[in-house]
Amino acid sequence: MIRYLYADELAREPALQRAMFRDRADQFHSRLGWDVTVDANGEERDGYDAENPLYVLWQTGDGGHGGSMRFLPTTGPTMVNDHFGHLTGGGRIESPLIWECTRFCLSRGASGQVAAALMLAGGEILRNFGLRHLVGVFDARMVRIYRRIGASPELLGREGEGRGRVSVGLWAFSETARAEVACRAGISPAQSAAWFEQAFGAPAQAVGA
Numbered sequence: 001m002i003r004y005l006y007a008d009e010l011a012r013e014p015a016l017q018r019a020m021f022r023d024r025a026d027q028f029h030s031r032l033g034w035d036v037t038v039d040a041n042g043e044e045r046d047g048y049d050a051e052n053p054l055y056v057l058w059q060t061g062d063g064g065h066g067g068s069m070r071f072l073p074t075t076g077p078t079m080v081n082d083h084f085g086h087l088t089g090g091g092r093i094e095s096p097l098i099w100e101c102t103r104f105c106l107s108r109g110a111s112g113q114v115a116a117a118l119m120l121a122g123g124e125i126l127r128n129f130g131l132r133h134l135v136g137v138f139d140a141r142m143v144r145i146y147r148r149i150g151a152s153p154e155l156l157g158r159e160g161e162g163r164g165r166v167s168v169g170l171w172a173f174s175e176t177a178r179a180e181v182a183c184r185a186g187i188s189p190a191q192s193a194a195w196f197e198q199a200f201g202a203p204a205q206a207v208g209a
Contacts, residue, residue, distance in 0.1 A: 002121045002192070003057045004199035007049060019065035020057060021045060023107045032139065048102065051077055056121040058114045067106040067114045071125060074098045074135065080168055084137050087157030087168045093135050099125065101136040101171075116149040116185035123173040123181065124196040133170050140165040150180040 010017040021043035028034045058066035078100040153169025
């Protein structure tokens with residue numbers, strides 16, 4: 001199932017929290033070889049985890065971590081503005097109607113349905129928080145994943161070649177796209193909406209509300 005938890009709520013789920021940060025270390029440090037910080041507990045965190053982001057997590061049937069993403073409003077500190085502005089022409093992407101999505105992580109052995117479920121949840125955030133777009137920085141392997149689940153972004157800029165290519169993309173989420181991603185995830189739009197309402201009620205309240 002999909003869970004929506006702000007950083008200050010993660011402590012209520014210590015096992016899920018620990019598994020997410022360890023899977024991030026496994027993916028970004030061990031498998032992809034990124035220059036990220038892994039602590040003595042084998043967990044990967046960066047400064048944006050201290051900004052009380054909203055995490056979207058796929059929780060497996062046994063309570064484990066299957067995959068996750070991290071969301072922050074672009075009106076505050078974001079990775080795309082702080083480190084990748086040169087890929088968008090040097091201008092800041094800053095709007096209350098645009099949030100940043102980063103740290104798209106899948107645990108080892110996670111199926112493509114988990115990736116689609118996470119993107120479906122990103123669509124719920126767009127719809128229910130009254131946003132227009134999500135923006136994110138992603139590596140080359142994600143291009144194929146996004147295409148496969150029907151959630152390819154508008155490309156704003158990129159650098160590098162091959163597996164080392166880094167891109168910045170912008171997502172909108174139409175009802176047609178929502179239906180396609182839901183089909184790829186094997187989750188009905190009604191179930192997706194129910195998980196969101198379980199976390200936030202209806203209507204949802206955005207950060208700072």
